[in-house]
Amino acid sequence: MRIETSAGPAEIELDQLRKPAFLLLLTHGSGGGVDAKDLLIVRDSALRLGGAVARVVQPYRVAGRRAPGSVVIQDQAWLEIVAHLRGRKRIPVIQGGRSNGARVACRTAVAARARGVLALSFPLHPPGKPEKSRREELLAAGSIEVVVINGASDPFGIPDPADAAEVRVIPGQSHAFRAGFDLIADTVTPWLARWC
Template structure:
């Protein structure tokens, strides 16, 4: 994995880490982290490795609040604006179809910005359907916002809830919780199969 590169955004510098595809790349997967963690989260590392092996470039995005050393996440509008600034930087460097993705809070950002950023698909790892114990505060409208194919990989015992499949949305349930650490082979297979169908023309 290469060293990080800072990218200017309207809300401070973001940091990106690039991983080049094995062979000729057909697309780029941009992945964002969760609210309290970074780009080294196990499920992000697994998804990135699966994408590289499947022939996609990968860009891991560290939001400006984390680059600046703050623990509390920035407001949604700031996260989205910073993300879209990174998207434009990546598009200029690698002019390929872009797949947005992320874990938890990062998945929400990917869904909210998919249309404005021109994503061809959205990969959601542990999408937080609602805060733990508060199912009435659901975020399903965000998950329903993309008009491109969506894959959600969710733990069976995730306290943040489980979304249902819907037209254009595949949901893969794996054993384990919000961390998605309990079934790494299952996660890798789900991401690989979905990306193959999305951008590589596989059955």
């Protein structure tokens, strides 16, 4: 499915049941795609619980760029995507993503009226530059519950547990998960089940 936004078209991979319990929107990191294994594990967990899942390829990636560009433009396009997918449904909307997608999900959570945010590999700061913290983006979700899942050796840092409802650290993993998918599923499944 394609959705036109003010930043250009976005592409959506939608897995939907007839009467879903919730809608989960997931998006990718800066140079990645929606077929990252951690996103697929989360999708599968949500589908097993009766949710609908939209994996969103943001407009900058559809256009072939690796970097998202302006935060304002990226967030506005995301909110347009959420509004389109939500339509008139009155089901809970949960949003999330990996890396840059986690940042978008946190920054827009309040405006999107999300019930929860899942932040996979939230990049707390650029590698080697902890003084350039993105903590405020994580906190932008306000009272909306944020669950963070990061690798123990992520060079982008690991958020403080006090800044999220839950911070799950996957041992032996960096920014891109190569293992620990069972721990991701074990974290996400009971959290998503709250909206069933």
